[in-house]
Amino acid sequence: MTDAHLVARAQKGDVPAFEELVRKYQRDVYGLACRMVLDAEEARDLAQQAFLQAFIYIRDFRQQAQFRTWLFRIAINQCYNFLKNRKKFGEPMDSQDMHLVADDSPEHGLLEEENRRRLQTAFQKLSEKQRAVVTLKVEQGLNYEEISQVLGGSAGAARVNYCQALKTLRKHLKPEDNHDVALRAYPAMAARVSRR
Amino acid sequence: MTWRCELIQRWLPEYLDGDLGFFRRRRVEAHLGTCPVCRQELAEFTQVLEFLKAHPVALPTEPFWAEFGRELHLKLVQANQTPARGRAQIFYYLLAGPVVVGLLLMGLGYLGQPQKPVLPQLAPAEQVVYAGLDDGLWQDEEFPSWDINAVLADLSDQEREAVLKKVGY
Numbered sequence: 001m002t003d004a005h006l007v008a009r010a011q012k013g014d015v016p017a018f019e020e021l022v023r024k025y026q027r028d029v030y031g032l033a034c035r036m037v038l039d040a041e042e043a044r045d046l047a048q049q050a051f052l053q054a055f056i057y058i059r060d061f062r063q064q065a066q067f068r069t070w071l072f073r074i075a076i077n078q079c080y081n082f083l084k085n086r087k088k089f090g091e092p093m094d095s096q097d098m099h100l101v102a103d104d105s106p107e108h109g110l111l112e113e114e115n116r117r118r119l120q121t122a123f124q125k126l127s128e129k130q131r132a133v134v135t136l137k138v139e140q141g142l143n144y145e146e147i148s149q150v151l152g153g154s155a156g157a158a159r160v161n162y163c164q165a166l167k168t169l170r171k172h173l174k175p176e177d178n179h180d181v182a183l184r185a186y187p188a189m190a191a192r193v194s195r196r
Numbered sequence: 197m198t199w200r201c202e203l204i205q206r207w208l209p210e211y212l213d214g215d216l217g218f219f220r221r222r223r224v225e226a227h228l229g230t231c232p233v234c235r236q237e238l239a240e241f242t243q244v245l246e247f248l249k250a251h252p253v254a255l256p257t258e259p260f261w262a263e264f265g266r267e268l269h270l271k272l273v274q275a276n277q278t279p280a281r282g283r284a285q286i287f288y289y290l291l292a293g294p295v296v297v298g299l300l301l302m303g304l305g306y307l308g309q310p311q312k313p314v315l316p317q318l319a320p321a322e323q324v325v326y327a328g329l330d331d332g333l334w335q336d337e338e339f340p341s342w343d344i345n346a347v348l349a350d351l352s353d354q355e356r357e358a359v360l361k362k363v364g365y
Contacts, residue, residue, distance in 0.1 A: 015272050022268060026261060031253040040256075044264065052271050112251075119251050138248045143215075163209050170244045 003067045010058050022051050029075045035135040036079035050075035065149055072150045076132055083128055122172035130165035133158055204234050208241055327362040
């Protein structure tokens with residue numbers, strides 16, 4: 001059944017039809033929230049909240065845009081509100097870092113974990129809008145026009161944000177070799193430390 | 197880095213996506229053929245995108261989604277039981293008209309002014325006493341009381357009328 005049919009049924013208060021939509025998009029919305037807030041537990045709550053808001057306001061959805069982009073817009077707004085509150089009131093006590101390794105791929109091991117940690121650190125350096133643009137473009141496959149529908153603003157602004165985000169990520173994903181630099185700067189001390 | 201490199205580098209993300217038009221793509225390709233700096237930039241952008249695609253968000257397993265669906269189902273059912281927002285809104289819109297008209301009428305004085313019993317507005321006590329003195333109803337220090345109602349009650353109709361007329365009532 002297409003999104004349009006499911007949405008039409010959900011607009012009449014059909015919960016199973018809406019749950020069909022939830023099952024279809026729950027991974028996308030959760031992934032988006034994870035990238036935005038970088039906290040798995042909060043991402044779960046935010047995804048649920050986004051679906052709940054979508055259900056409450058689904059009668060206002062006129063099917064002029066895709067249901068998916070409309071849902072992403074709701075999810076992004078939830079994330080913005082959460083981040084705003086976190087800035088205002090500080091980190092919650094029970095915040096939980098993202099699962100850095102997928103549960104079904106333990107064989108990837110330490111290198112995979114390290115890469116994901118680097119990616120998470122690099123994402124922390126991005127602004128909220130840049131995080132959203134990169135996630136929507138690279139992971140959800142939206143074009144600039146669709147991104148502008150989700151985030152507001154123009155397609156050109158989305159393009160600029162994407163470009164800036166890639167530059168920032170490139171800067172922070174470069175391998176770290178600061179330790180070598182530190183040792184080279186103080187050769188005598190390095191020698192003393194190594195003798196001990 | 198020349199101004200040309202800056203321009204070309206601005207187009208690199210779109211070049212990677214294949215979103216660039218024919219002529220711009222040709223320009224980028226021609227420039228990349230001669231400029232090692234921009235080639236390096238392109239290689240780094242490609243690496244970042246490949247890195248991002250190789251490390252998507254680690255999605256949880258099926259039990260997580262089952263629990264997610266169960267919790268959300270409860271919330272959805274609860275939300276579905278509350279009265280429809282649309283209908284409630286229409287009710288408020290229908291109610292808003294009469295309320296606004298009522299407030300306007302009250303503001304203009306057509307409504308809401310209760311019919312108060314008309315009480316005699318007496319002049320201040322001193323004025324009544326001095327008016328009586330002037331008319332010779334009582335002499336100095338003979339006036340009966342500062343209680344005007346009591347004084348007026350003791351007077352005859354004619355005298356009361358004269359006093360009230362005198363004080364301009």
